[in-house]
Amino acid sequence: MESRNFKILAIDDNPKNLKVLAALLAPLSYQVDYAFSGPEAIKLLETESYDLILLDIMMPGMDGYETCIRIKSMPANNHTPVIFLTARTDMASLNRAFTSGGVDYITKPFSPEELLARVRTHLELKSSRQQLLEVNSWLEQKVEERTEALRSAHEELEKAYRSLQSLDKAKTDFLHMIHHEVRTPLNAILGFTNILQDEVETPELKEQVSFIYHSSMRLEKFLAVVLQLTELIARENPLPRKPVSLGKTLEASLNEYTHQISRKGLKIMLDPSLPVLMVNGNEKLMKKCFLGVVENAIEYSPDGGEVSIIQVIRKGYSGCEITDHGPGFNEHSLKNLFTLFGVGDQHVDENVGLDLCLAKMVMDAHGGKVEVRNNPGGGASVTLMFPD
Numbered sequence: 001m002e003s004r005n006f007k008i009l010a011i012d013d014n015p016k017n018l019k020v021l022a023a024l025l026a027p028l029s030y031q032v033d034y035a036f037s038g039p040e041a042i043k044l045l046e047t048e049s050y051d052l053i054l055l056d057i058m059m060p061g062m063d064g065y066e067t068c069i070r071i072k073s074m075p076a077n078n079h080t081p082v083i084f085l086t087a088r089t090d091m092a093s094l095n096r097a098f099t100s101g102g103v104d105y106i107t108k109p110f111s112p113e114e115l116l117a118r119v120r121t122h123l124e125l126k127s128s129r130q131q132l133l134e135v136n137s138w139l140e141q142k143v144e145e146r147t148e149a150l151r152s153a154h155e156e157l158e159k160a161y162r163s164l165q166s167l168d169k170a171k172t173d174f175l176h177m178i179h180h181e182v183r184t185p186l187n188a189i190l191g192f193t194n195i196l197q198d199e200v201e202t203p204e205l206k207e208q209v210s211f212i213y214h215s216s217m218r219l220e221k222f223l224a225v226v227l228q229l230t231e232l233i234a235r236e237n238p239l240p241r242k243p244v245s246l247g248k249t250l251e252a253s254l255n256e257y258t259h260q261i262s263r264k265g266l267k268i269m270l271d272p273s274l275p276v277l278m279v280n281g282n283e284k285l286m287k288k289c290f291l292g293v294v295e296n297a298i299e300y301s302p303d304g305g306e307v308s309i310i311q312v313i314r315k316g317y318s319g320c321e322i323t324d325h326g327p328g329f330n331e332h333s334l335k336n337l338f339t340l341f342g343v344g345d346q347h348v349d350e351n352v353g354l355d356l357c358l359a360k361m362v363m364d365a366h367g368g369k370v371e372v373r374n375n376p377g378g379g380a381s382v383t384l385m386f387p388d
Helices: 015-028 038-045 064-072 091-099 112-199 203-234 246-255 258-264 283-299 331-335 352-365
Strands: 007-011 031-035 052-056 082-086 104-107 242-245 267-270 278-281 306-314 317-323 369-374 380-387
Touching (some): 052 064, 082 091, 104 112, 112 203, 242 283, 246 267, 246 317, 278 283, 278 380, 283 380
Parallel strands (some): 007 052, 052 082, 267 306
Antiparallel strands (some): 242 278, 306 317, 317 380, 369 380
């Protein structure tokens, strides 16, 4: 420890004692100032700061005890160590020295080695304490800066979140508007093309009217699915549920495709145990999920083929498996099953990706699972499982 960096104040009414202290401390390059009384020391301490104070107890007027109390009452000197120099060795005097604010005492006559050792020790403690205070102050500043940065970041995140909420609402409102504005003329197109199918006689015109009709139907389905996906994404409240018959919901979905099933001569094998299987779900969303999966199974089944729907019960889950005997999913399809517009090489009008994406989101909203696989003998299976 470099002594030249430290300032010491020696207080004693006896000049001889101060000369002794000067003779001991000056060779070590300590900067030493002197005061001959308590009031003189107090006045000096109003403008100067010290690393250590050596204080005699027995002084006329203001003694060492009172002087120490006055020193410690000064904010700038509250942590300055005070070592008492005293000829008193009784316990009461020593206790009073500590209670008045002293950190140590040296009895007179003292040995130079003891004095220098205690001065060095308390200066080192003072230096360490000061360094600790500086580190604490630095840490507090860093914590305050970090807290301010986090607060600012939190405000920015909240602002961004509010902006996203606003954008999300605007998007939802826009899609609802588009759905309404497009569906109104679309219904008219569907109505007129349906009439035209019965009125036109030439094969070429019938084919063109049929193309318009089916394209309009696909567009209507596209709008409905996109709107449902948007509502699922924007949903904040828990999904309302109640006990629902899985079999009856599936039968209602199949009834929507009676014409397609009959036209292709398909055989629908519905597990008889399904109508009694109850799951806790949202019937409206469940039906939309089933409609998309069933439609794909019907669409990709060969004429005269079979679509089977069986009950599936696993640990913690109950549901169904829908299997067709069509071409199955290609490799690219299997890697992008639940990505919007990501399934297969199909024409976008067929909306295969949207159907599976909607099924996945409906099952996620129920806390359920979706599994899709190609079967070794051909065809594909989609398994929908609801939590018990």
